[in-house]
Amino acid sequence: MSNRFISFDTETTGLDFKDGDRVVEIGAVEILGRDKTGKEYQTYLNPEGKEMSEGAAEITNITNEQLKKAPKFKEVADEFIEFVKGAELIIHNAEFDIGFINNELNLIKHEVKDIRDICTIYDTLIHARKTFPGQRNNLNALSARLGISGYDRTHHGALLDAQILADTYLNLTGGQVTFNLTDSQTIETKQDVDKQAESVEFLEFNVKDKDLTEHKKFLEILSKKTDKEISW
Numbered sequence: 598m599s600n601r602f603i604s605f606d607t608e609t610t611g612l613d614f615k616d617g618d619r620v621v622e623i624g625a626v627e628i629l630g631r632d633k634t635g636k637e638y639q640t641y642l643n644p645e646g647k648e649m650s651e652g653a654a655e656i657t658n659i660t661n662e663q664l665k666k667a668p669k670f671k672e673v674a675d676e677f678i679e680f681v682k683g684a685e686l687i688i689h690n691a692e693f694d695i696g697f698i699n700n701e702l703n704l705i706k707h708e709v710k711d712i713r714d715i716c717t718i719y720d721t722l723i724h725a726r727k728t729f730p731g732q733r734n735n736l737n738a739l740s741a742r743l744g745i746s747g748y749d750r751t752h753h754g755a756l757l758d759a760q761i762l763a764d765t766y767l768n769l770t771g772g773q774v775t776f777n778l779t780d781s782q783t784i785e786t787k788q789d790v791d792k793q794a795e796s797v798e799f800l801e802f803n804v805k806d807k808d809l810t811e812h813k814k815f816l817e818i819l820s821k822k823t824d825k826e827i828s829w
Contacts, residue, residue, distance in 0.1 A: 600629060601683065602627070602629075602686075602719070603625050603686050604626045604686075604688075604763035604766060605623075605686045605688050605694065605759060605762075606625075606755045607620045607622065608622040608657050608659065608754065609621060609653065609697055610644050610647050610649050610650055610653055611649075614697050617647055619642070619670075620644075620670065620697050621641060621653075621657075621664055621667075622659065622755040623638065623677060624638070624754065624755030624758065625637065625638040625639070625677075625681060625759055626756075626763045627680075627684075633767075637760075639756040640668065640673050642667050642669065642673070642701075644664060648661050649664070656752065657752055670704070671707075674701070674702065674705060674707055678707075678709055678715065681712070682715045682716070683715065683716070685716065685718070686712070686717070687719045687766045688720055688721070688762075689735075689739075689765075690720070690722045691719075691722070695718065699712060721762065721769060722734060724769060724770075725769065728769065736758060736762060736765065737750065739769070740762075740764070743768040745761060745764045745765055745768065748760065
């Protein structure tokens, strides 16, 4: 499995490529291991006559006039493929973006017919639904729940959402959470902890079945969030 990840997002003229909707922006952010490298890929795309729907234009603030000056997908397809090839694509609601990008590839009869032939896929929406069942898990709700801040969310953009998604993925999979404190402890601190441990007295208590069940559920959620086995 590659340790190179690409958080990936698209903006489109509408909701269904089968109705002729096209991709108008691609955004991608590179992650190596657990760190964003600063390498990004972004381009607007000329939808070749397909106009932005009213809803898409309102959400993205992208205009039809602006897109007339953008390159066509066939003009940037190879450089896009080169950027993502071999990586694991992190996508929120992957079916939507994969459908659109594959449609673009097929329209130009590119040798890559399916982006999944050159990349593996990690769908953060599927992971979020398992971690937070019954809650709203669109990217805005999920990133807010995980404390992702510092972005202007007035309008959606593919690169902006890819940046937010990168932070969300790292947090969702334990990038900001650790229960191993040994690296940050000084020798003196460890000695103090050892001394305190010697004087600790443990109290016995009885747990009701309901409390134990809720505790187990909490540990399961914590384990999924951190990708570590939690057993206390």
